[in-house]
Amino acid sequence: MGVREGAESVVVGVDGSLAADTAVRWAADEARLRGVPLLVCHAWQWPYPDADANESTRRVVAGMGALTLDEAVRQARAYAEDVKVEQALVRGSPGGVLVEAARMAALVVVGDRGGGGFDGLAAGSTAVQVPAHTDRPVVVVPAGSAPRARSPRRIVAGVDGSADGTAALRFAFREARLRDAVLLVMCVWEDAAQRPGVRWLPFTLPDAMKRGARMRFETFVTRMRADFADVVTETRFVLGHPPRVLADEAADADLLVLGARGLGAAPGALLGPVTQNVVSLGTCPVAIVHRHTDGS
Numbered sequence: 001m002g003v004r005e006g007a008e009s010v011v012v013g014v015d016g017s018l019a020a021d022t023a024v025r026w027a028a029d030e031a032r033l034r035g036v037p038l039l040v041c042h043a044w045q046w047p048y049p050d051a052d053a054n055e056s057t058r059r060v061v062a063g064m065g066a067l068t069l070d071e072a073v074r075q076a077r078a079y080a081e082d083v084k085v086e087q088a089l090v091r092g093s094p095g096g097v098l099v100e101a102a103r104m105a106a107l108v109v110v111g112d113r114g115g116g117g118f119d120g121l122a123a124g125s126t127a128v129q130v131p132a133h134t135d136r137p138v139v140v141v142p143a144g145s146a147p148r149a150r151s152p153r154r155i156v157a158g159v160d161g162s163a164d165g166t167a168a169l170r171f172a173f174r175e176a177r178l179r180d181a182v183l184l185v186m187c188v189w190e191d192a193a194q195r196p197g198v199r200w201l202p203f204t205l206p207d208a209m210k211r212g213a214r215m216r217f218e219t220f221v222t223r224m225r226a227d228f229a230d231v232v233t234e235t236r237f238v239l240g241h242p243p244r245v246l247a248d249e250a251a252d253a254d255l256l257v258l259g260a261r262g263l264g265a266a267p268g269a270l271l272g273p274v275t276q277n278v279v280s281l282g283t284c285p286v287a288i289v290h291r292h293t294d295g296s
Helices: 018-034 055-079 094-102 125-133 163-179 206-225 242-249 273-281
Strands: 009-013 038-044 085-091 105-111 138-141 154-158 182-189 233-239 255-259 286-289
Touching: 009 018, 009 094, 018 038, 018 055, 018 105, 018 138, 018 163, 038 055, 038 094, 055 085, 085 094, 094 105, 094 125, 105 125, 125 138, 125 273, 154 163, 154 242, 163 182, 163 206, 163 255, 163 286, 182 206, 182 242, 206 233, 242 255, 242 273, 255 273, 273 286
Parallel strands: 009 038, 009 105, 038 085, 105 138, 154 182, 154 255, 182 233, 255 286
Antiparallel strands: 138 286
């Protein structure tokens, strides 16, 4: 069965893991908010690289995948009775199948690590591959995370002036509007002069650089805020190590939104270092957004 092409939906990848179960609930909530269908997708493949199986064995493996998919669909329908739930069972690697599914998706949701992970693993390969190879927004959901009970809800966006960061902020505004959430927009300034082993920088005025960055940050947010006057917005310009500061600030948030590759990302890197490190910390659901998406 291939992935259906048609009206945009929220796509969630499942594999029977705790993280996938949590991702299904998160994706169902998102589909309800957006008023679109939820497509539950499971990828199955012959697990041994040296030889393929005969047809009867392949049917057994595919049948096991079908059972995993059926259980995820059952959970989705029980959790969100008002959401149209569709399903796709596709042969292939999880990352490849979800990247293909993302072509017609409004949003893709994955768990932070799948059933092949192990205790202490920070983030699974699918959680990195899918946001790295699709231009659609991807939300990586840690196992066991749940919607917060507070009201209003809270979203954090980390921005750095990059093109992906700009797209991420627009996405964050739209998510805050959907959830009637307060949006905190953060810029974390890491002063190179404060790094270990660096005592000075030639021909620079660190305080002036910081003041200029803060002013550009406030102007940047103010301009975009004009399109979302109904969203309660806060800004914060802080010093520190970006991955840790953002993860700590968003530890009790409903969602943290980041660009896929920010300033300083190495050419060819799957994800920028800040985004990949934050995902690995696994403190809350993280939305990863590319410059090529319109944030819808």
